Amino acid sequence: MSEELANIALEAGELLRYAMDPRETPFQSKRYSALMSQLSTSSTFKLVFENMAQGLEIQILAYSPHGVFVAGRERGPFAFKMEDYKSGMRVEERVVHGLLMLAIAAYCFPTVEVLDQDDDILRPRFTVEQVAAFVQGLCRVCKANNPGDPEQGTPELQLAWQTILGLPLTMSTGQGKMAIGSLAGKLQYALDRLVENGLMRFLSEDNWGTLQPTPAYRIQVKQMAGHQMLKLIQSIHQEATAAQEGRPNG
Amino acid sequence: MRDRAIIVDPWEKALPARIRTLLLTAPLHRMEGTKGHRMAELLKQDLRMLALRIMDATIERMGLGYGAARDSIIAEVAPLVRKADESLSVDDAKAVVEIVIEGLLNDAERRQAFREPYASVESGGITWREFSFNLLEEFSPDDDVYLRVTVEGIHLYTGMLGFNIEDAQVANEIVLQYQISRGRLSDAVQTAREAEFRSIQYDAQIQGLLNAARRDIHQVDWVKDALSAIGAARDHILQRLRIEKQILDAIEEKYESAEMEEIQQLTALKQQVNRCMVRHMQLHRLLISVNPDYLDEQLQQGFKVSGFNPLPNIDKEIFQPALLFTVGQLKGSTTRILGSFAPPQPPHLLSVELLIEKLTAPMREDKPHILDTETPELDEIETDKGPFGVEDEENVRLLLQETTGPTRLSQVLEFAQQESMPVSTQRLLVLDALRNFGAEDDEAGYPVQLAGEQFKSENFEGDDLTLEVRHE
Numbered sequence: 001m002s003e004e005l006a007n008i009a010l011e012a013g014e015l016l017r018y019a020m021d022p023r024e025t026p027f028q029s030k031r032y033s034a035l036m037s038q039l040s041t042s043s044t045f046k047l048v049f050e051n052m053a054q055g056l057e058i059q060i061l062a063y064s065p066h067g068v069f070v071a072g073r074e075r076g077p078f079a080f081k082m083e084d085y086k087s088g089m090r091v092e093e094r095v096v097h098g099l100l101m102l103a104i105a106a107y108c109f110p111t112v113e114v115l116d117q118d119d120d121i122l123r124p125r126f127t128v129e130q131v132a133a134f135v136q137g138l139c140r141v142c143k144a145n146n147p148g149d150p151e152q153g154t155p156e157l158q159l160a161w162q163t164i165l166g167l168p169l170t171m172s173t174g175q176g177k178m179a180i181g182s183l184a185g186k187l188q189y190a191l192d193r194l195v196e197n198g199l200m201r202f203l204s205e206d207n208w209g210t211l212q213p214t215p216a217y218r219i220q221v222k223q224m225a226g227h228q229m230l231k232l233i234q235s236i237h238q239e240a241t242a243a244q245e246g247r248p249n250g
Numbered sequence: 251m252r253d254r255a256i257i258v259d260p261w262e263k264a265l266p267a268r269i270r271t272l273l274l275t276a277p278l279h280r281m282e283g284t285k286g287h288r289m290a291e292l293l294k295q296d297l298r299m300l301a302l303r304i305m306d307a308t309i310e311r312m313g314l315g316y317g318a319a320r321d322s323i324i325a326e327v328a329p330l331v332r333k334a335d336e337s338l339s340v341d342d343a344k345a346v347v348e349i350v351i352e353g354l355l356n357d358a359e360r361r362q363a364f365r366e367p368y369a370s371v372e373s374g375g376i377t378w379r380e381f382s383f384n385l386l387e388e389f390s391p392d393d394d395v396y397l398r399v400t401v402e403g404i405h406l407y408t409g410m411l412g413f414n415i416e417d418a419q420v421a422n423e424i425v426l427q428y429q430i431s432r433g434r435l436s437d438a439v440q441t442a443r444e445a446e447f448r449s450i451q452y453d454a455q456i457q458g459l460l461n462a463a464r465r466d467i468h469q470v471d472w473v474k475d476a477l478s479a480i481g482a483a484r485d486h487i488l489q490r491l492r493i494e495k496q497i498l499d500a501i502e503e504k505y506e507s508a509e510m511e512e513i514q515q516l517t518a519l520k521q522q523v524n525r526c527m528v529r530h531m532q533l534h535r536l537l538i539s540v541n542p543d544y545l546d547e548q549l550q551q552g553f554k555v556s557g558f559n560p561l562p563n564i565d566k567e568i569f570q571p572a573l574l575f576t577v578g579q580l581k582g583s584t585t586r587i588l589g590s591f592a593p594p595q596p597p598h599l600l601s602v603e604l605l606i607e608k609l610t611a612p613m614r615e616d617k618p619h620i621l622d623t624e625t626p627e628l629d630e631i632e633t634d635k636g637p638f639g640v641e642d643e644e645n646v647r648l649l650l651q652e653t654t655g656p657t658r659l660s661q662v663l664e665f666a667q668q669e670s671m672p673v674s675t676q677r678l679l680v681l682d683a684l685r686n687f688g689a690e691d692d693e694a695g696y697p698v699q700l701a702g703e704q705f706k707s708e709n710f711e712g713d714d715l716t717l718e719v720r721h722e
Contacts, residue, residue, distance in 0.1 A: 022593045027392040058594050065391070072594035080589030095577045098584035101591060102572060106565035110360050113382075115561050122388040122395060124357045142573050156578035163577055197593055215390055224590040225561050225568075 008042075011035060012049040016058070019068040020078075022198040022216065026067055039063065061223045064119055066215050069223070085193065092155040092163050099160055100190045103135045105221045108213050115222060119215045127207035128191065132169060132184050139165045170208070184208050262371050266379075273366040273381050274406040278302075281353040288349065291342055294335040300350045303327050305407045308386070308399050312450050317389070317396030324348065329699040329716065339691050340699070351397070354386040401458055404451040408444070415455060416486050419448045423493045430500045435515040442522040449490075449526045453533055456483055460540060480537050487534045494527045638678045645675040646682060650696070650719045659683050659715040660705035673709055683715050696720060 015035040018024045026033035038045050053060055057076025061069040072078030082094065089097070107130070108123045109115040142161035155163070164183065171182035178185040188209055194200040199217040203210040278298040285292040307326050311318035324347045331343040338346070355361055363382040370379050383402040388395060399407065422445040429438035459479060501520050508516055562568060572580060649662055649671075659680065666676050687698040701714040 020594050020596065025393055070594055071589070071592075077597050078594035080585065080592045080595060082585055082588070084592060084595045085588045091581050092577045094584045095580045098580065098587040099569070099572060101587050102564065102569045106569040107360070110565055111362055112561050112563050114360075114362055115564065118389070120389040120391045122390055124352075124355065124361045124388075126360075138570060138573060146574070156576065156581070158577050159573070160575055160577060160580060161573040164573070194591060197591060199591060220591055221564070222561065224587075225564055 005044075005048075008045050008048050009052070011038065012045060012052050015039070015049055015068065016052060016056075016070075019060075019070045020058075022067075023196075024067070025198070026065065032067070036065075036068070039068075062219050064215075064219055066119065066219065069216070069219055086189070090155070092158070095160065096163055096167070096186060097190060099164065100135070100187055104131060104187070104190060104194070105224070107131050107134050108217070109221060115218070115225065117218075119218050121218075122215070123213045123218070125203060125210055125212045127211075128184055128187050128209040129207040131187055132208075135164060135183065135187075136169065178208060266368075266370055269368045269370075270381050271405075273368060274383065274385075274402060276366050277353065277356070277364050277385065281350070289346075291335070291338060291346060292349070295331060295346060296334070297350055297353070300327060300330065300347065301354055302407060303330060304347070304350055304354065305386070305399050305403055308397050309404060309407065309447055309450060312398055316391055316394075317398035320351065320388070320395065320397055323351070323397060325700050326702055329702070332699075340697060341691060351386070354403075355388060356384070398454075401451060401454045404447065404454065408447055408451070415448060415452050419445065419452065419486075419490060422448055423490075423497065426497060427493075427500065430497065430504060430519070433504070433512075435504075435512055435519065439515055439518050439522070442519050442526075446522050446526055449529050452486075453529055456533060456537070460536075480540060484534065484537050487530045487537070490530050491527060491534070494523055494530070497523050498527075638674055642672070642675045642678045645671050646679050649675075649679060650717070651721065653717060653719050656716045656718045658701055658705075659717060660707065662717065663707055663710065667708070676709060680710060683717055686717075687715060 014031070015038075018029065018032045018035065024032055026036045039049065040046075050060060053070065056078065057073040058078055059071050059073050061071055063069075072080055082089065086097070107126065114123075139161040142159070143165065146159075158166075167181070167183045167186070169182060170184045171179040173179045178188055180186060180189050191200055191209060191211055194217065195202050195211070199214055199220060200211045201214055203212060275298075278301050281297045281301065285295070285297055304323055304327055307323050308318045311322070324344050327347045327350075328340065328343040331346045332338050332340070352358070356364055361384075363384050365380050365382045367378055367380050369376050371377075384400045385403040385406065387398050387400055389398060390396070422441060426438055426441045426445060429435070429441055498520065501516055501523070504516055505513065645666070649666055652665070653662065662679060663676055666679065682695075683698055686694045686696055687700075689695075696717060696719045698718070699716045701716045703714045705711065705714040
């Protein structure tokens with residue numbers, strides 16, 4: 001193997017390390033920026049980088065001036081595990097957190113046109129209070145439109161909007177912080193994870209937290225909406241149809 | 251009987267452009283019309299005027315950089331707010347500017363485009379259409395945040411909707427050359443400023459076309475529209491560069507016979523024309539490098555179905571329907587959703603050597619949190635006199651007492667020089683003004699604002715400040 005190729009492999013590994021740390025951006029790190037330019041000028045470097053990612057079962061979601069966006073493939077060594085988000089969650093809690101992630105994306109990108117804008121264009125600042133009101137408002141509309149839906153039953157049989165409406169809007173811990181058992185507390189938890197992953201910018205504590213999405217958030221949501229969401233809609237519909245027909249889904 | 255095939259009704263074609271010009275101002279009128287419901291502090295303000303001033307200040311900063319920092323726009327426009335209502339504090343004035351910026355960004359509608367319905371005369375009937383546009387955008391091309399005025403916003407500001415930007419650029423240059431040749435330099439400075447706005451607008455228009463093509467090649471017919479537009483743009487820019495060079499030569503010639511006052515105007519003119527030239531050169535470089543990139547995009551996107559946007563509406567198509575499913579139906583999808591926002595999770599790799607080393611490492615002694623340090627004994631030592639004496643302090647007090655209403659720092663310094671006050675007095679005056687500029691409202695002796703202009707005197711140069719000393 002030539003020394004040149006060995007160097008390329010070393011640098012491709014370095015770039016992969018940067019890509020796996022979402023808080024790193026090419027604007028903060030000159031090295032990251034240099035490796036990104038190499039990506040656009042050397043096809044060998046790009047090929048080695050992509051092969052290395054593939055070998056590690058890492059999916060390259062997007063190349064952007066804001067960095068390389070990657071995700072662990074399902075069942076691969078880098079795959080996302082629920083414990084990485086929060087351990088010990090019951091089913092209904094897990095579903096609420098998933099829905100709140102969708103709610104945040106829906107609040108930030110209310111239309112397809114807005115989602116489809118340039119990655120650099122920033123979405124407005126928003127508060128946890130606003131997103132909580134948005135979610136509660138939609139759940140109340142569901143309740144008004146479906147007065148016949150029973151409100152009792154095992155957690156898994158409850159409709160999603162019923163589970164969310166069953167949460168208190170706010171609740172304080174002994175230390176005066178927002179309890180994670182409340183809707184606002186769960187939203188804060190979800191948004192904290194997005195901040196940790198460089199997808200949101202925390203601005204202030206006002207109104208239970210004021211934040212602004214970063215360009216990286218738009219890139220991730222576009223990826224999710226473009227690929228994962230279509231699968232998600234299909235799987236939900238399949239599950240619902242299977243349930244209605246009384247046959248197992250699979 | 252008239253031949254229907256050759257009848258042209260120009261008003262039918264002209265009306266949509268005219269009505270869209272009118273509609274661009276609708277968000278500004280709405281902001282002004284509803285100000286009473288928002289804050290009592292807004293009643294003495296004309297929000298339309300503030301909105302246009304914000305756009306003006308932003309376009310100016312879009313000159314060679316990315317755009318304008320929000321704080322710098324707020325600092326520049328806040329004094330105007332206080333001129334309309336002197337009872338407002340600096341913070342209140344800044345809050346008013348923030349409200350207008352949010353209005354221009356359409357924050358109330360989560361920054362969706364403004365949508366204005368209008369009636370259009372088509373095929374002899376009336377069809378209702380919608381004109382959607384943005385006026386201001388906040389964007390982050392690197393890790394910093396900037397404001398920029400959109401193409402429609404520049405149209406609104408310059409009152410140019412329905413006009414061809416390229417024609418306007420040519421017209422501006424002819425007027426500019428004429429004014430320079432006649433020595434009408436103050437008019438020429440104004441024309442050069444308009445020319446600069448046109449070049450920013452043209453830049454935004456071309457960038458918009460290229461971005462649309464990059465996002466979705468199907469939005470633009472690459473071979474028919476984009477390539478011919480790029481070819482025409484290159485020719486247009488090369489011609490601009492030639493004319494701008496001629497204008498610069500004419501300015502250089504004028505320098506030789508210029509009076510003192512004219513030299514300042516010529517320098518301002520030269521800077522404006524230079525900025526246009528640099529922008530045009532950058533745009534030209536972009537246009538000559540663009541073809542291979544876009545052909546790649548075209549190849550990559552070539553298999554997409556034309557007119558089909560694969561992105562769903564997350565709110566209406568995903569989130570709201572999901573609320574109607576049961577928790578049990580949704581549980582299988584949750585991991586996928588949460589995983590979409592998480593980076594790859596590196597597994598912990600076990601190294602037996604490292605594990606043994608860590609487990610067998612000697613226990614560390616717990617050290618107290620506070621270091622045992624002795625407080626040193628302090629003695630007063632003799633120092634030289636400070637840089638300012640009692641005389642300087644008295645002079646500054648007198649100078650500030652002399653001011654009536656908002657006064658420029660440069661004027662006070664000029665007065666101090668005329669009165670032959672020492673440089674140390676002038677320095678103390680400048681430091682005092684800077685201290686009050688940076689102080690919180692309750693700590694400031696008197697309010698100080700950026701005047702929005704630079705000044706240069708014998709001993710000082712930089713941003714001029716406006717001092718408002720209130721006399722008891």
